[in-house]
Amino acid sequence: MNEDVNIPEEGNTEPEAFEEKKRAVKVKHPEAVIEAVLFSMGNSVEYKKLAEVLGRDVDETVRLTRSLKTKYDKDSSRGITLMELNESVQMCSKVSMYEHLIKIAKIPRKFELSEAALETLSIVAYKQPVTRLEIEKIRGVSSDHAINRLIEYGLIEELGRLPAPGRPLLFGTTEEFLRSFGVKSIDELPSATPERVEEMKKEAEEEAASVYVDI
Amino acid sequence: MNEDVNIPEEGNTEPEAFEEKKRAVKVKHPEAVIEAVLFSMGNSVEYKKLAEVLGRDVDETVRLTRSLKTKYDKDSSRGITLMELNESVQMCSKVSMYEHLIKIAKIPRKFELSEAALETLSIVAYKQPVTRLEIEKIRGVSSDHAINRLIEYGLIEELGRLPAPGRPLLFGTTEEFLRSFGVKSIDELPSATPERVEEMKKEAEEEAASVYVDI
């Protein structure tokens, strides 16, 4: 693959160097052949190999290929183009086509909040800052998935860590949440005041203590 | 992958059922988009899906695609074309490019179908959905081996079971069959209709008549 392919320089026209070309028959429609070859191969094709198929020298092959690329690029009714890579060339879709490709290559995401996510969101909204454990205690079920989903959607975020044993993460709602729910300011929600953090810290400590007692 | 994505509507009170159509914007260069999509996807793409990307209805999409195919076919500087397969379309290299492509591309192993397999395949193609028993009745010989071979090659597939005693399996042809035999759709095959039988009868009679003259 990585042999020394020497792309012949413009002036290099030694007639003896064309030994292996003796059986090379010039194909009639080189552009069509380049298109068909690059399409069928899918991956990159060395100019050297393409030249063999075209029955032309590498130099001319490069020239033909480049002019084909120019033709593709200039024509807005074309969705494909060529990409030069080292001593090879590959067919690809035009960058301007990506937005359309996305529609067909990607399964559209469904944006919806499950019941679990809504419950979790309401707890975060009204109890923030709140730890994972607290959410789960209130809901009575593990809420990892719902929390991750809400973070992914950008409705809640990590606010920091509670200065308590285990240093659990604290969650709160985001600005996007306020925007989406038409909340003018954070004041409309119980805010994350220092007092609330203190309160939680105490709770967490008590909890930790009670756990020890239980054991 | 292929489920119809139904965006859940909370209180679906909008009279228009064209929920997803509201975002369908007619793309500017449909030919370029068809080319880019079919090139990138490689596999066959349903007209229905292509229509979504183009922001046009299926009929217009089919029309656009066919005119693009005609354009490819007429232009001898093009090496690719399109192949219609039932309700889908796929990009492929032109048949005339084959002689050049065999020099460079890995040609997929051509499966040599036995006479028995071809007979069986033609019965499945024309009589589908068809049971093993029906195939054997027409051929006059056991066809297990041929059927298994065709399934292995992906040319026929089980379609379900006949709601009859024994619940026999029903077979039909696949998209791979259409591709491998260059058939747009089953309807396009020369029909084995009663008219065709009549035609054959006439031919036979004429033949017989000419024989008598000869004698």
Added chain:
Amino acid sequence: MSLSVKLEVFEGPLDLLLHLIEKNKVDIYDIPIAMITEQYMEYIAAIKKEDMELMSEFLVMAATLLDIKCRMLLPKEVNEEGEEEDPRAELVERLIEYKLCKYMSYELKDRQIDAVKSLFKKPTIPGEVLEYEAPVDYEQLIGNMDLEKLNRIFKAIMKRQTDKIDPVRSGFGKIEKDEVNLEERMSAISEFIRRHKFFSFRELLENQHSRMDTVVTFLVILELMKTGDIRISQEKLFDDIMITSNVAAA
């Protein structure tokens, strides 16, 4: 006649018969059955008897041919409509169908020759396309949810949580698990629905604190729905379930 032709070259008895018909240039609709049968017998007599399965299929056809030959010699049978029946009719039909199948298989073979010359390619979807993540569509995500509804959900959760804690029993060191009697609850609720036309599920749950109570009450409601004694409705997610009794005294 040369018997060097191996039987294996024929796909089956029908194929052999078609071959004989074509070789003798006879009309498929008027098969000289005696002649064809004779030639058919010569062929199968010549083949090796190794492949019994293949052989049996050819022998079945031989028997059919002999049967037709005999019936041709007898006075013609007449069907219900008084028409003469040709003993060859069924065989002819099968041969025609088989011939069609052969014809179609040649057609397919021809098409395959060109079709394999079209090459396809594997998907090459640009990385940027594959990595693309659609931005969150908040309008769709939030739907018609608003802060007020979120607050209702929150209150419902908090209520659910306090309901779970029996204020009296939680004071005890140990909570006794008591059995809830389904039948008892059933008759209590049946009695309730005779006296109340319209009430909510939460009303029914008043003074029921254990999870078991809730479950049993819910089961009873389902049962009463099935019997048609009540109808239920729930406006929105998390809303209280409204129950309408069909058996309440007006």
